[in-house]
Amino acid sequence: MGKPDADGPGLPDLPPEWGRVVVPDDASALATEAEQIRHELRRTPRRAAAARSPYALPLLVLIVAVLTTLAGLAAVTWPRTDRSTPQPTPAPHAPPAGLAGRPLPALDLVDAGQSPVPLRALVPAMIILVDGCPCPQEVATAAALAPPGVTVVTVADARPVRATPPAGATVRPLADPAGGLRAFLHLPARPGAATALLVDRSGVLVRVVPEIRSAEDYRADLTRLAA
Incomplete structure (x- = not known):
C-alpha cells in the first residue's frame, strides 16, 4: 500500500492546493497515468510547431489584403441604379447672349x-x-x-x-x-x-x-x- 506524503520522511514540502499525495509501493500502478502524460507530450510539440510556422502570419496578412482589394474593386465597379431617386431632366442648351436684336443672316x-x-x-x-x-x-x-x-x-x-x-x-x-x-x-x-x-x-x-x-x-x- 502507498503512504501519504505526511508519513514519509525526507519529502519536500508540497503546495497545499495539491491536497494529500499518496506514493504507491508498486510503480506499475502509475502506468495508466504515465501513458496519458506521454500522449500529451507527443501532441504538444505538433501544436507548438504549427503555431510557430514562419508562413502562418504572412499568409494570413496576404489573404486579408487580397479580400480587401477585391471588396474595394467590387464597390467601385459594380453597377448601381437608385430607382427611388428621379433622374434630372437635361437642361436645354442656352443660345449665346446677344442674338436677340441681331439681323437674320442672308442665307x-x-x-x-x-x-x-x-x-x-x-x-x-x-x-x-x-x-x-x-x-x-x-x-x-x-x-x-x-x-x-x-x-x-x-x-x-x-x-x-x-x-x-x-x-x-x-x-x-x-x-x-x-x-x-x-x-x-x-x-x-x-x-x-x-x-x-x-x-x-x-x-x-x-x-x-x-x-x-x-x-x-x-x-x-x-x-x-x-x-
Whole structure:
C-alpha cells in the first residue's frame, strides 16, 4: 500500500492546493497515468510547431489584403441604379447672349426641288429647325397659332421635311444642307428637340427658343410678329 506524503520522511514540502499525495509501493500502478502524460507530450510539440510556422502570419496578412482589394474593386465597379431617386431632366442648351436684336443672316436655303430660297424673303417668320426632330405636333401647333402674314418655316439638314399643317395654316418646308443657321446660332441639334427662331418683318431676330417644350415658350412673341 502507498503512504501519504505526511508519513514519509525526507519529502519536500508540497503546495497545499495539491491536497494529500499518496506514493504507491508498486510503480506499475502509475502506468495508466504515465501513458496519458506521454500522449500529451507527443501532441504538444505538433501544436507548438504549427503555431510557430514562419508562413502562418504572412499568409494570413496576404489573404486579408487580397479580400480587401477585391471588396474595394467590387464597390467601385459594380453597377448601381437608385430607382427611388428621379433622374434630372437635361437642361436645354442656352443660345449665346446677344442674338436677340441681331439681323437674320442672308442665307439661301433650298426647297424640295433644290431651288434656292432667300431666308430673309420669308419674314416675318417663325423658323423651326427640325434637324434633330421632325416634331410634327410642335410644327402643327405653331402653324395654328401663327397670325396672318407670319410664315412658319421648317428647316431640315439635308432635304425638306414636309409637315401636315392644320386646316387654314401653311408651313414652308426648306433645307439647310450647309448648316448656316446652326452655325449662326452656335446651337447643336439635339435628338428629339426642335429649335425656333422668331424674326420680325424687318429681319431682326426677336427670340430664340433652344428647345420647344410648349406653345408658351413663344406664343407672346409670335403674336407680336404681325404688328
